[in-house]
Amino acid sequence: MPRPSLEVADVFRAHGAEWRRANAGHIGLGQLKVMSAIESCRTASLGGHVARCQDCAHTLIAYNSCRNRHCPKCQGAAAKQWLAERQAELLPVPYYHVVFTLPAQIADIAYQNKAVIYAILFKAAAETLIRIAADPKHLGAHIALTAVLHTWARRSPIIPTSIS
Ligand SMILES: [Zn+2]
Numbered sequence: 001m002p003r004p005s006l007e008v009a010d011v012f013r014a015h016g017a018e019w020r021r022a023n024a025g026h027i028g029l030g031q032l033k034v035m036s037a038i039e040s041c042r043t044a045s046l047g048g049h050v051a052r053c054q055d056c057a058h059t060l061i062a063y064n065s066c067r068n069r070h071c072p073k074c075q076g077a078a079a080k081q082w083l084a085e086r087q088a089e090l091l092p093v094p095y096y097h098v099v100f101t102l103p104a105q106i107a108d109i110a111y112q113n114k115a116v117i118y119a120i121l122f123k124a125a126a127e128t129l130i131r132i133a134a135d136p137k138h139l140g141a142h143i144a145l146t147a148v149l150h151t152w153a154r155r156s157p158i159i160p161t162s163i164s
Contacts, residue, residue, distance in 0.1 A: 007072070007073070008038055008072050009038050009039055009041060009073070012035055012038055012039045013039050016035055016039060020032070020035070033068075034068055034070045034071075037066035037068035037070075037071055038066065038068065038070070038071050038072075038073075040066060041065050041066035041068070041071050041073055041074060042062075042063040042064070042065050042066075042073060043063055044063060046063060046064040046065070046066060047063070047064050048061060048062050048063035048064050049061075049062055049064075050062075086146060098125075098129065100121065100124070100125040100128075102117070102121060118149060121149075122147055122149075125147060126145060126147065129143060129145055130142075130143060130145075
């Protein structure tokens with residue numbers, strides 16, 4: 001697969017340090033780690049290996065990947081595969097995109113208790129959808145759902161926000 005002319009890593013390497021300085025105090029440690037991982041992904045800083053053809057001596061250097069779940073290079077293929085698997089499960093029926101958002105007042109609690117709060121959020125969202133859909137006044141149907149957690153808010157970089 002050909003390399004795109006401009007990657008997220010290129011932007012981070014060119015402007016990441018300046019952006020981090022300008023936004024100091026507003027960036028979470030997790031986000032800094034992601035930026036660092038993306039910046040160093042498939043560069044000499046993560047090490048690598050050299051492959052050499054025994055016949056023609058052609059040499060290929062391959063640097064290690066960061067394997068960060070937010071890295072577009074590392075997770076792009078996994079995301080495409082996940083999406084293809086979900087699409088294969090789709091039934092020929094209408095689908096709806098519904099977003100549940102955590103109230104801002106819960107953000108600090110959620111940040112410190114991710115597993116508990118996310119479990120409650122998923123359970124509450126699923127039960128709400130199933131109950132409302134089952135109501136004959138609404139849909140009157142037994143539904144299924146796929147829930148995905150979006151942990152990075154659009155407005156705030158560290159508040160876990162929603163599932164959809
Ligand atoms: Zn990576």
